[in-house]
Amino acid sequence: MSDVQTLMDMGFPRERVEYALQVTSNKGVEPAMEWLLAHGDEEIPSNTNSAESTASEPNRPASGEDSAAATAAAPSSSAGEAADGSPVAKSLKCDDCGKVLKDQTEVEYHAAKTGHSNFSESTEEKKALTEDEKKAQLALIEEKLKQKRIEREEREKVDALEREKNRIRSGKDMAEAKRRMEELEMKKIVEQRKREKDEEKAARDRVKAQIEADKAARKARCEFNRELTI
Numbered sequence: 001m002s003d004v005q006t007l008m009d010m011g012f013p014r015e016r017v018e019y020a021l022q023v024t025s026n027k028g029v030e031p032a033m034e035w036l037l038a039h040g041d042e043e044i045p046s047n048t049n050s051a052e053s054t055a056s057e058p059n060r061p062a063s064g065e066d067s068a069a070a071t072a073a074a075p076s077s078s079a080g081e082a083a084d085g086s087p088v089a090k091s092l093k094c095d096d097c098g099k100v101l102k103d104q105t106e107v108e109y110h111a112a113k114t115g116h117s118n119f120s121e122s123t124e125e126k127k128a129l130t131e132d133e134k135k136a137q138l139a140l141i142e143e144k145l146k147q148k149r150i151e152r153e154e155r156e157k158v159d160a161l162e163r164e165k166n167r168i169r170s171g172k173d174m175a176e177a178k179r180r181m182e183e184l185e186m187k188k189i190v191e192q193r194k195r196e197k198d199e200e201k202a203a204r205d206r207v208k209a210q211i212e213a214d215k216a217a218r219k220a221r222c223e224f225n226r227e228l229t230i
Contacts, residue, residue: 003029006148010141012036017157019044033141037134089121100124 006029007017016036024031094102094110095118101107107119 003073005033007032007036008109010144011109013103013109016044029145033138037138039139040134087123089123091122092119093122093124094119 002013003021003026004017007020008014010033012020012033014228017032020032020035020039022038024035037219092103092107093099094101094114094116096106096116099110104214111117134163
């Protein structure tokens with residue numbers, strides 16, 4: 001998971017997360033998180049073409065028309081009211097849960113995270129976090145980071161254990177295959193020796209039978225010769 005996604009999962013808007021990572025030189029989640037908590041009330045600069053054009057002409061004096069336009073554009077009523085006296089929207093509100101959101105980015109994040117889809121403008125201004133609230137949120141985020149780290153370590157332990165089991169299982173399979181091959185080889189040797197013994201016995205029996213036959217033939221000739229001499 002990227003640092004941006006990690007911080008967004010903690011409830012920070014994407015624009016502020018990206019800016020915090022930028023100003024902390026992309027040193028990781030914790031420096032960016034500390035910056036976000038310390039500068040939660042500050043507006044982040046927007047990279048617009050108007051800002052670039054203004055920077056490219058820093059010494060151009062304002063003309064009378066520009067001054068008049070600026071004066072006309074400036075709010076002429078008290079804070080929180082439009083020129084016609086109607087209330088000015090200072091935030092956006094989730095109609096499903098009542099949470100006050102600062103801008104469209106927070107709305108998009110809240111909708112993606114909760115599945116809520118009903119939002120409206122609100123005159124209620126999102127209050128800045130107090131020091132105690134900042135500390136509480138920091139403690140909560142640190143606890144989440146700790147929990148995520150524990151979960152990651154547990155997953156790594158489970159993965160390592162599974163790899164070890166696979167290694168042992170593979171070793172056992174190899175040992176079993178080796179044992180079977182040795183048994184087959186031994187069986188072949190035993191069968192070969194048995195065939196050799198059977199062939200040797202058959203050869204001895206043939207020799208013995210031949211000897212007996214020769215004896216019988218000699219005995220028969222001797223008796224025949226003895227009868228002829230009588």
